[in-house]
Amino acid sequence: MPQWLPGTGPIGLTxxxxxxxxxxxxTCGAFLVLLGTNGRTGPKxxxxxxxxxxxxxxxGRLEGEAFFFSINHPPNSPRGRxxxxxxxxxxxxxxxxxxxxxxxxxxxxxxVWDVTLNGQxxxxxxxxxxxxxxxxxxxxRAHNEAVKWEAISPDLKANNVKxxxxxxxxxxxxxxxxxxxWFGGGGKAYQNEAESMDQVPIKDLGKRQKxxxxxxxxxxxFVIDQAVLAGRLSEEKAAEGFEITLPEISRKxxxxxxxxxxxxxxxxxxxxxxGWLSDETATRIIAFVVSQLGFEIDAEVELDRAADRxxxxxxxxxxxxxxx
Numbered sequence: 001m002p003q004w005l006p007g008t009g010p011i012g013l014t015x016x017x018x019x020x021x022x023x024x025x026x027t028c029g030a031f032l033v034l035l036g037t038n039g040r041t042g043p044k045x046x047x048x049x050x051x052x053x054x055x056x057x058x059x060g061r062l063e064g065e066a067f068f069f070s071i072n073h074p075p076n077s078p079r080g081r082x083x084x085x086x087x088x089x090x091x092x093x094x095x096x097x098x099x100x101x102x103x104x105x106x107x108x109x110x111x112v113w114d115v116t117l118n119g120q121x122x123x124x125x126x127x128x129x130x131x132x133x134x135x136x137x138x139x140x141r142a143h144n145e146a147v148k149w150e151a152i153s154p155d156l157k158a159n160n161v162k163x164x165x166x167x168x169x170x171x172x173x174x175x176x177x178x179x180x181x182w183f184g185g186g187g188k189a190y191q192n193e194a195e196s197m198d199q200v201p202i203k204d205l206g207k208r209q210k211x212x213x214x215x216x217x218x219x220x221x222f223v224i225d226q227a228v229l230a231g232r233l234s235e236e237k238a239a240e241g242f243e244i245t246l247p248e249i250s251r252k253x254x255x256x257x258x259x260x261x262x263x264x265x266x267x268x269x270x271x272x273x274x275g276w277l278s279d280e281t282a283t284r285i286i287a288f289v290v291s292q293l294g295f296e297i298d299a300e301v302e303l304d305r306a307a308d309r310x311x312x313x314x315x316x317x318x319x320x321x322x323x324x
Contacts, residue, residue: 032066048222061225062218069215087175094168101161111153118146177204205249216244257292264289279306 030049034042048064070080084091113134117125135141143149173180220242227233268285271277280303287297 032068048218058225058229061229062222063225067219067222071211084176087172090168090172090175094165094172097165097168101165104161107154109153111151114150114152116148116150118148120146202249209246209249213244213246220244257289261286261289279303
């Protein structure tokens with residue numbers, strides 16, 4: 001469970017764009033102090049943690065007014081830092097790059113009519129422009145061979161913009177240890193590569209999932225402790241505890257596993273029939289393969305049930321008696 005580790009002094013922590021800042025200070029305990037934009041001291045909230053006074057009835061239960069969680073922090077810096085701290089400049093640059101492209105895209109949709117009037121003087125051209133406004137969509141226009149209409153739009157080389165954006169995105173995702181296929185990019189070739197890649201991103205997410213589970217555990221524990229202290233929940237019920245179950249983060253291909261089970265069963269049946277493998281080992285192999293699908297099989301129980309079944313050609317007289 002994440003715990004607050006005391007630092008050596010006040011530590012600033014940005015809360016948001018509202019201009020508020022938080023500082024962690026250590027007096028007789030751990031507190032979260034809000035500071036205003038003009039340096040004024042705001043309210044001080046005790047951080048939720050187990051009560052340490054053995055003489056009070058709330059001893060050992062979570063108490064306080066503010067939750068505080070942090071990641072990637074050494075013991076002397078409880079503030080922690082983001083996973084993407086080293087990529088902030090790249091992420092910001094890529095965002096501005098894409099925004100600038102959207103502005104360019106608006107200009108790419110604009111066009112002008114370029115009209116060539118052969119043999120016309122400047123006065124004649126001005127008179128022609130007054131009598132011939134830009135045509136509306138779906139309208140009709142007619143002219144002779146002396147007039148040439150052409151729609152001109154800016155050529156801003158949009159393909160080069162896409163290449164630059166893909167390069168920046170690939171760098172950020174690579175530095176963050178995330179495959180491009182997770183973001184729907186790269187096409188089928190990258191998807192095939194992602195299917196054959198190792199479990200490194202999966203393990204990374206699994207570690208962070210454990211931390212999120214610890215955070216949720218502390219939140220639930222605080223709710224239960226406060227319910228006990230308020231008399232809304234008995235200590236016996238609270239002692240029963242709770243369990244937080246999260247889905248497994250895995251890239252297992254269940255289709256391939258399911259298709260491989262019949263082939264494995266045929267091979268194990270052949271090996272046990274020839275005496276190359278014991279029934280116990282074969283059952284354990286099947287139980288292990290099925291466990292990869294998320295369903296647990298107790299090999300010992302299945303072996304006991306198989307031993308109780310009548311052999312081929314024999315009759316179960318207990319069932320016959322019960323039927324009568």
